[in-house]
Amino acid sequence: MCFPLKILSRNKLFKVLFLPGFLFFAAGLFFLSSCQKEAFNTSPDFKLAFSNDSIIFDTVFTSLGSATHRLMVYNHSHSKIRISDIRLEKGSSSDFRINIDGEATFNKKDVEIRAGDSLFIFARVTIDPNNAANPFVVQDRLLFFVNGNVQSVKLVAWGKNARYILADHHIKGFPPYKIVADSLENVEWTDKKPIVIYGYAVVNSYGSLHIDAGTKIYFHKNSGLWVYADGKLNVSGTLGQPVVFQGDRLDANYAGLPGQWDRIWIMEGKAGSDDVIKNAVIKNGFIGIQAESFFKKTENKLLLKNVVIKNMNGAGILSRDYTIIGQNVVVANCGGYCLALTGGGNYHFIQCTLADYWPYSIRNNPAVMLTNFLSDTNNRPIPHPMHFDLGNSIIYGYNDDEFGTNMVAGADSSYFLDHCLIKTRLKMENTAYFNHIIKNKDPKFMDVNKQDYRLDTLSPAIGQGSPSISAAAPYDLLGHPRGKAPDLGAYQFVPGQSKKFK
Numbered sequence: 001m002c003f004p005l006k007i008l009s010r011n012k013l014f015k016v017l018f019l020p021g022f023l024f025f026a027a028g029l030f031f032l033s034s035c036q037k038e039a040f041n042t043s044p045d046f047k048l049a050f051s052n053d054s055i056i057f058d059t060v061f062t063s064l065g066s067a068t069h070r071l072m073v074y075n076h077s078h079s080k081i082r083i084s085d086i087r088l089e090k091g092s093s094s095d096f097r098i099n100i101d102g103e104a105t106f107n108k109k110d111v112e113i114r115a116g117d118s119l120f121i122f123a124r125v126t127i128d129p130n131n132a133a134n135p136f137v138v139q140d141r142l143l144f145f146v147n148g149n150v151q152s153v154k155l156v157a158w159g160k161n162a163r164y165i166l167a168d169h170h171i172k173g174f175p176p177y178k179i180v181a182d183s184l185e186n187v188e189w190t191d192k193k194p195i196v197i198y199g200y201a202v203v204n205s206y207g208s209l210h211i212d213a214g215t216k217i218y219f220h221k222n223s224g225l226w227v228y229a230d231g232k233l234n235v236s237g238t239l240g241q242p243v244v245f246q247g248d249r250l251d252a253n254y255a256g257l258p259g260q261w262d263r264i265w266i267m268e269g270k271a272g273s274d275d276v277i278k279n280a281v282i283k284n285g286f287i288g289i290q291a292e293s294f295f296k297k298t299e300n301k302l303l304l305k306n307v308v309i310k311n312m313n314g315a316g317i318l319s320r321d322y323t324i325i326g327q328n329v330v331v332a333n334c335g336g337y338c339l340a341l342t343g344g345g346n347y348h349f350i351q352c353t354l355a356d357y358w359p360y361s362i363r364n365n366p367a368v369m370l371t372n373f374l375s376d377t378n379n380r381p382i383p384h385p386m387h388f389d390l391g392n393s394i395i396y397g398y399n400d401d402e403f404g405t406n407m408v409a410g411a412d413s414s415y416f417l418d419h420c421l422i423k424t425r426l427k428m429e430n431t432a433y434f435n436h437i438i439k440n441k442d443p444k445f446m447d448v449n450k451q452d453y454r455l456d457t458l459s460p461a462i463g464q465g466s467p468s469i470s471a472a473a474p475y476d477l478l479g480h481p482r483g484k485a486p487d488l489g490a491y492q493f494v495p496g497q498s499k500k501f502k
Contacts (some may be wrong), residue, residue, distance in 0.1 A: 041079035041115075044147050048083075049074040054154035055142075061129040062161055063107045071121045071153060073144070075113040083111040085145040086121070089152075094140045096155050097124045125157040134159035136196045136218050136248045160194070162218075169198020173325070174202050175262075177226065181207035191215045191241070196248055197223045200262075203231035208362070210234045214241035218248035219261030219285070227275065229267045229295055237279030239306070239479045245282045256284065256451070258335065259313040263287035267299035268322075270331040278305045286313045290319035293343075304329050306477050310451060315340045318345070320374065321384050327351050328474040328490045330453055333358055338367040338395075343374040344384025344411060349393060350474045351465075351482075352488040356397035357448045366404040372413040373406075383411030391418045392465035394443050401425050419466045421488050438464060441487070452490040452501040461488035 051072035058428040059067045075081050087107030099122040101106045113119050126431065128134065138159040141152045155256055158164050167176035177200035183186040185207045189195055191214035198220045203209045203226050211217070213236055215440055217225075225245070227233045237243040247260025254260060267426055275291075282288045288309035291302050304326035309316040316331035317324070320343040329352045338354040356367040372386035378396040386407070395402050402423045408414050417428070421438040428434040444459040446452040455461055465486030474482055474490040487493050 008420070039079055041075075041077045041081045042147055044149060046077060046081065047149075048081075048144055048146060048149050048151055049076055050151075050153055053151065054156060055123055056166070057125050057155075057157035057290045058166055060158055060161070060163070060164055060498050061127045061132070064128045066124060066244075067128040067157070068122055068124045071123060071142070073113065073119040073121060075115060075117055075119075078115050080112060080114050081145050081146060083113070083144055085109050086142070087143050087145075088155075089141040089143055089148050089255065094161075095125055095127065095138050095157065096140050096142075098122065098142065099124065099212075123155055125155070127157060127159055129159070129161035131159075133249050136162055136194065137198070137220055147179060156198075158196070162194040162196050165195065165197045165199075165201050175222070177202045179204050179207075181209045181231070183207050185436050185443075186210070188212065189215050189217070194218060196220070197225070200224050200226045201469065203227045203233060205230040208232035208234065210236065211243050212236060212281070213238045213243065215243050217243070217245045219245070220248050221260065222262050224262035224285075225264045227264075227266045230270050230273075231267070232269060232273050233266060233275045233277070235277040235280050237306075239279060241279075242306075243280045245280065245285075245430075247284045254284070256311055258284055258311040258333075259286055261285045262438075264289050266291045266302060268293045268296055268298035271299040274301045274303055276305075277307055278303075281307045282307070284311045287318050288312050288316045290315075290318045291322040291324060292318075293322055293345075294320075298322055301325055308332075308477070312336075312477070318342070319345055321345045321450040325348070325349075328475075328477040329353075330355070330477065330490045332356065332453060334367075335360065335370050336362060337365050340369050341388060342369075342371045344372050344386040344413070347388040349389070350391040350469050351461055351476070351486075351490055352390065352393040353453045353491065354393065354395045354402075355443075355445065355448070356399070356402065358398070363397075363399065366399060367402040368395055369404045369406070370415060371406045372411050373408045381408045383408050383413075385411045388415040389418065390420060391469040392486060392488055393417075393420050394418065394461060395422045395424075396443050397423060399423070418427070419464065419469060419488065421461050421464070436464075436466070438488075446499070450501065452500065455487055455489065455493040457493075459487075459493065462493045464488050483499070 055069045057067045138157045140155045144151045169177050180201045181203045183204050183206045189211045194216045196218045235243050301323040306328045308330045310332040312334040314336045316334045316338045318340045323346040326349045332355045336423050373381035373383050418435045428437045441460040443461045444456040446454045463485040470482045470486035477490040480492045482492050
């Protein structure tokens with residue numbers, strides 16, 4: 001069959017010759033683009049999201065054992081991301097291991113997560129709780145390096161066979177805490193196992209906590225013990241088995257390092273329900289004891305007997321309008337004050353050593369400071385009655401003035417220092433405030449660098465105390481009798497006493 005020959009126009013000819021080729025070329029481009037890799041998110045502002053900001057292995061091991069927890073890592077962006085490195089901060093020396101894509105390791109590089117997808121990471125820890133070298137709290141961080149930034153997730157596990165108290169209340173405006181003695185509940189802590197506190201341990205209103213002799217209490221960073229309003233604390237150490245409060249770092253470098261934990265915080269109590277701390281050592285925190293009337297004026301007292309408070313970043317004892325009775329109390333080496341008794345209150349201390357040889361920085365405050373007012377919202381003073389007396393005691397340190405007061409009119413206030421050795425530039429001739437004061441004579445402690453505040457042979461404090469004052473504390477902090485010629489301070493000089501002191 002023959003067809004007539006047609007002469008095509010230029011446009012029709014273009015369509016016949018070129019359109020099929022264009023369509024083939026476009027299809028090829030689509031095929032090639034579909035084979036290209038998905039573009040990565042390279043923004044320096046990108047952040048991974050995690051199922052938890054910390055992983056806490058709260059298993060308390062009694063023998064060699066392991067525990068595993070899962071962490072989810074999310075890519076909430078619309079592009080693929082590459083994590084250049086996932087690693088344990090302590091590397092191969094870490095007690096932890098991570099498992100990514102079936103591989104147990106301590107670091108993994110170039111891990112990709114597609115847009116809107118997630119990654120499983122399994123973290124594992126193996127603990128020997130009977131290893132004496134273990135800390136109470138084993139820690140590390142899991143680091144993620146993405147687009148030039150580093151994000152981290154904490155890893156925390158318990159390293160020793162101990163009783164662990166872990167905060168389970170997280171309320172805005174409050175430190176994390178756990179109630180250890182609830183209302184109308186009487187709780188006893190014994191010396192059978194060390195007690196490790198992670199957060200704040202709280203004694204609730206009308207609850208009580210009794211701590212037995214020999215109990216060792218270790219606080220993690222920023223942790224503390226909080227006796228809430230109308231709660232009650234009874235610390236019953238003995239001379240041979242004191243109760244010890246300290247940080248949870250056991251390394252030798254931390255043995256005398258301040259600021260490792262927060263404080264023992266005691267609020268107001270009801271009449272006849274006194275808080276008692278007897279034969280105790282409180283060391284290496286921020287504030288040793290904070291006792292304050294918070295909601296109302298306290299009706300009870302805080303009784304301190306044979307207590308050592310030392311190495312505090314802030315204050316050894318900080319009070320606000322409280323009542324404290326103390327005997328054989330040593331407060332030493334505090335960055336702020338040994339005693340800061342503020343906002344009024346009633347205070348009676350005898351046979352105390354208040355020695356501030358803070359070595360870490362310049363200390364502009366005196367070892368002992370008294371004020372009889374609190375400030376309102378406009379920083380105006382509100383007077384409160386203040387009564388303070390100190391007998392048979394030593395106030396000494398590096399500063400020229402280690403005793404200071406800041407009193408305002410409008411409240412019945414007084415203080416009386418009787419038979420004391422004090423470093424000061426104040427005139428102490430007014431017998432209404434001072435009696436038998438030894439000024440600016442070095443008390444000659446055995447060794448302030450080792451925090452041994454016993455008196456040396458040539459101390460001017462030997463035999464200078466009043467027997468009528470020491471009658472209320474006839475034995476010193478170590479159990480030595482004071483007799484008829486008591487010394488000043490918490491320690492009675494004993495001829496031939498050992499130079500070793502712990």
